[in-house]
Amino acid sequence: MTVKHLTTPISDADIAALEVGDMVYISGEIYCGRDAVLPKIVRMTEDGSIAGTGIQLEGGVIFHTAVSPAGVGPTSSNKLEIEASIAPLSKAGIRLHLGKGALHSETVDALGKYHAVYAVIPPVTALLGALTQEQKVVAFPEEGMEAFHSLKVKDYPAIIAAAHGRSIYDD
Amino acid sequence: MMTDGIVSAVKETLITAGSTFSEDKIRAYQRAIAAETNERAKWVLETILENGKTAAKNRTPLCDDSGIPHIVLEVGKNRAVTGEMLDAIYQGVAEGLREMPGRPMAVMGSDWERIDQSGGLDPDPGALAPAPLLMHYSDVPDRLRVHIAMFGGGPAIRGKTYRVFHKHSAQVVKDEIVSWASEAVAQLGCSPCTLTIGIGRSHYEAASLMLKAQVFGNHDVQSEAEQEITRRVNETNIGVLGLHGDTSVLSTFLQIGPQRASGVRVVCMRPSCCFEPRHAYTDL
Numbered sequence: 001m002t003v004k005h006l007t008t009p010i011s012d013a014d015i016a017a018l019e020v021g022d023m024v025y026i027s028g029e030i031y032c033g034r035d036a037v038l039p040k041i042v043r044m045t046e047d048g049s050i051a052g053t054g055i056q057l058e059g060g061v062i063f064h065t066a067v068s069p070a071g072v073g074p075t076s077s078n079k080l081e082i083e084a085s086i087a088p089l090s091k092a093g094i095r096l097h098l099g100k101g102a103l104h105s106e107t108v109d110a111l112g113k114y115h116a117v118y119a120v121i122p123p124v125t126a127l128l129g130a131l132t133q134e135q136k137v138v139a140f141p142e143e144g145m146e147a148f149h150s151l152k153v154k155d156y157p158a159i160i161a162a163a164h165g166r167s168i169y170d171d
Numbered sequence: 172m173m174t175d176g177i178v179s180a181v182k183e184t185l186i187t188a189g190s191t192f193s194e195d196k197i198r199a200y201q202r203a204i205a206a207e208t209n210e211r212a213k214w215v216l217e218t219i220l221e222n223g224k225t226a227a228k229n230r231t232p233l234c235d236d237s238g239i240p241h242i243v244l245e246v247g248k249n250r251a252v253t254g255e256m257l258d259a260i261y262q263g264v265a266e267g268l269r270e271m272p273g274r275p276m277a278v279m280g281s282d283w284e285r286i287d288q289s290g291g292l293d294p295d296p297g298a299l300a301p302a303p304l305l306m307h308y309s310d311v312p313d314r315l316r317v318h319i320a321m322f323g324g325g326p327a328i329r330g331k332t333y334r335v336f337h338k339h340s341a342q343v344v345k346d347e348i349v350s351w352a353s354e355a356v357a358q359l360g361c362s363p364c365t366l367t368i369g370i371g372r373s374h375y376e377a378a379s380l381m382l383k384a385q386v387f388g389n390h391d392v393q394s395e396a397e398q399e400i401t402r403r404v405n406e407t408n409i410g411v412l413g414l415h416g417d418t419s420v421l422s423t424f425l426q427i428g429p430q431r432a433s434g435v436r437v438v439c440m441r442p443s444c445c446f447e448p449r450h451a452y453t454d455l
Contacts, residue, residue, distance in 0.1 A: 001210050001211060001214070021211065023211070023214070036288070066235060066276075068235060068274045068275060068276075069272045069274070069275065069296065070231075070232045070235045070236075070237045070271070070272055070273055070274035070296075071231070071232060071235040072235050073234050073235035073236065074360070075236070075324075075325070076325055076358075076359075076360050077360070078358065079328075099360075100361060100412060101358060101359065101360030101413065102357065102358065102360070102413055120360070120412050120413075120414070122215050122218045122219060122222070122412065123219075123234050123235075123361050123444075123445065123446070124218055124219060124221070124222035125222070125226070125231075125232055125233065125234050125235045126190075126222045126223075126226035126229065126231055126232070126233060127218065127221060127222045129231070130225075142291070144275070144291070144292040144294065145274065145275060145276070145292065146292075157218065159211055159215075159412075161413075161414070168413075168414060168415070169357075169413055
């Protein structure tokens with residue numbers, strides 16, 4: 001099992017070197033969102049209103065999670081609104097989508113097309129708490145725990161589940 | 172037990188349910204880790220077990236989806252349950268949700284605002300209403316036991332309650348359960364699962380039996396049928412988090428209730444996630 005370390009912003013070279021099945025440790029600033037807020041972020045990339053907000057999608061990571069006093073942990077990335085965000089946000093610069101569950105083949109193809117990958121993270125909320133150094137709301141605070149958050153993290157563990165048009169679920 | 176004692180006992184029970192692996196579950200994980208041949212799956216199993224130890228030590232949630240409280244009351248013939256006691260139990264649930272803390276995920280607003288989630292979320296973790304309480308008659312005369320099981324959202328997405336035409340063959344029902352479970356576990360993303368299953372005469376009865384399976388099931392005590400279902404789903408090679416391997420399912424907890432004179436059985440199958448059943452109990 002190959003182990004790699006990734007720090008945001010993630011470069012195209014980092015992505016090119018990743019293979020399905022690699023274990024990765026992710027550090028740096030990452031974004032968090034799920035069903036309620038990701039469609040809104042997608043719309044902001046499409047109408048251009050994301051410019052000037054300070055949100056830096058290029059090289060970024062989006063973790064499919066709520067952020068609450070209970071902690072963080074992946075929700076199912078194949079939920080309709082979440083999976084629908086993966087292609088447009090990859091096109092807008094996100095390089096790694098972090099969640100859980102199998103994705104449809106169209107999404108896996110879109111990840112490959114836009115030089116992005118999908119990784120699954122164990123739902124280990126108690127351990128992730130110790131690896132989370134900071135958290136803040138970035139946009140849509142009215143969504144509460146489902147607002148668009150950023151986290152500063154150190155060595156979040158994950159396994160690359162889709163990259164370069166291949167999915168670990170298809171093997 | 173006086174009201175304050177009930178509130179305190181139920182509060183601690185809820186926190187235990189949300190933060191602590193049972194002893195039989197720890198043993199089930201240890202067996203799975205020893206038997207797992209897929210390197211990545213073994214690492215994830217070890218990480219999940221480590222998460223369980225950390226959550227129990229800190230008495231914090233095993234998962235950020237800390238779950239909807241489901242209460243089962245076991246009542247023996249010498250005991251009585253009063254409205255005042257129920258009030259104290261609900262108060263204990265609310266205090267437990269605040270102290271753990273549970274995820275503040277009570278949806279506010281009118282009926283349809285709660286449906287489309289346009290009324291916002293209550294920031295108070297204790298505002299989360301428990302599911303309707305289930306009463307179970309105990310053959311232990313002096314028992315008054317409060318069980319709490321915390322139900323996460325992922326298994327609710329992938330679970331299923333539906334009729335099965337059994338064709339007068341138990342094997343047909345088992346085959347259908349294996350088929351449902353194989354599809355559900357593959358989609359869930361938070362395997363290894365414990366399959367919790369109820370078979371009854373109505374959707375309500377099947378679901379209530381599934382809840383009883385959550386609170387009465389034991390990883391160390393598995394019937395022949397439970398072992399068969401577990402083995403067959405594990406043969407699918409879905410594996411931990413869907414990453415393949417030997418461990419898609421740790422165990423199966425099955426409750427079979429009374430059945431109707433009919434060609435139909437109603438089956439409720441919940442692919443309980445890697446942390447579920449999140450269950451604890453206290454005796455009042």
